[in-house]
Amino acid sequence: MAVETNGTRVPPKGIDWICVSPKIGSELVVTSGDELKLVYPQLGGDPRQFEHLDFRYFRLQPMDGPDVDANTRATVEYCMKNPRWILSLQTHKYLGIQ
16 A cells, blocks of 8 residues: 655555655654655755655655746756656646646
């Protein structure tokens, strides 16, 4: 069983895959898991502040909205300069499947 969480509450036992997508400004209580997925760029959301946490994968996802093209370029650039971070795309949006 897999779960994606904002990491503000401890997940139930028996989860096989934990993806934490932190919300900036919230207290993060889940500090380990399979992947950490951060929306980028965000005010106060510097990816480096999460790198000390115990996750197998660190993913950056471009922030949606009116600046999605610029945010996607910034996210790709960040990942290229910081290979610990992997680009994460919401493919369904690119395919027009909402």
